[in-house]
Amino acid sequence: MWGSSRRRASVADVPAPAVAAEATSAPAVAAEGAGAPIVRTVALTKTYGSAESEVRALDAVDLSVAPGEFVAVMGPSGCGKSTLLNMVGGLDTPTSGEVFVDGAELTTLPDDRLTELRRRRIGFVFQFFNLIPVLDAVENAALPLTLDGDAGAEDAAVEWLTRVGLADRLHNRPDQLSGGQQQRVAVARALSTDPALVLADEPTGNLDSRSATEIAELLRQVAAAWHRSVLMVTHDPRIASYAQRLVLMQDGHIVDDLPLDGSREAPLRAMERAGLL
């Protein structure tokens, strides 16, 4: 469905207002309206176990992410960050509440539509890159489209690898790339399907400080220049400072939600204020 209506962005578009229109012009199902959030959770709750062993990983979480917005999520270990990302990514199902992504309510979508939405409208970036060792950068970045039988898979991969600064590394395998370069390949792979949303779970957790900063800057660009929404979980306040907005979680709740101004210290100060340090 999206494959037929999707227009591939060209490197020549960068920075490209057209990409912004493209990112929001082909919603999965009836959209919630122009300018509607790309992510919206309503009273999102997830419990694991039952009775006395019950863990409330998410407790009535309401969160919205606007088109092209870069939001960082921080909080102590076990506060529900990954659970939130998994619910928004359709990788796990809520106990109650609703999750809208790009206008579609995930809990009511038939399996095939959910799979299609995950494949085409959401890009995933993981801490350990999750690249295939025997494939080169182009083949790795093309993989989601290749698996979908898309004839333009490698062209899209080359375009996005060029955008993320790897035009001279197209045919290197992961073991021939630095950690930061491998994560760039993973970002290109996440973007190759033209998603509205990129979900990044600790994307800099396996990188040295300099590469981590470069990936944070790249994710900022994914949102600011290429108009994809980015929802990123991180433990690193310095990395969070590249986002436009910080969501702080504790015990399955959002305890603060504040705009950021690029100050490297702001997330740390917010965590101090919330008593999370």
Ligand SMILES: Nc1ncnc2c1ncn2[C@@H]1O[C@H](COP(=O)(O)OP(=O)(O)OP(=O)(O)O)[C@@H](O)[C@H]1O
């Ligand atoms: N499959 C599961 N079964 C039982 N409990 C789970 C499961 N997944 C998560 N939990 C629990 O839910 C709570 C939230 O976990 P989650 O992984 O979302 O936290 P987190 O904030 O991402 O933690 P971290 O920063 O350590 O990755 C924790 O108490 C965790 O033990």
